[in-house]
Amino acid sequence: xxxxxxxxxxxxxxxxxxxxxxxxxxxxxxxxxxxxxxxxxxxxxxxxxxxxxxxxxxxxxx
Numbered sequence: 001x002x003x004x005x006x007x008x009x010x011x012x013x014x015x016x017x018x019x020x021x022x023x024x025x026x027x028x029x030x031x032x033x034x035x036x037x038x039x040x041x042x043x044x045x046x047x048x049x050x051x052x053x054x055x056x057x058x059x060x061x062x
Contacts, residue, residue, distance in 0.1 A: 009048050011041065019044035023051070 010022050018037035021044055025031045032051075038044040 011044050011048075021048050021051075 006024050006028050007026050008024055010024065011019055012022060014020055014037050016037065018039055019041050020034045020037045022030050022034075023032040034044070034047055036047075038047065
């Protein structure tokens, strides 16, 4: 297995065997996690892609 580099996303399985993702910062600290678990790993990967693509979306203070 190759060495992990940060920042990165990691896909993991929860206690029910469903997939979720965690985003780690450059210092290796967890800073974000998917808000739901996914039955299919491909759905988890799609969630990561959506998150990555939202980088230029506006930010609102409410």
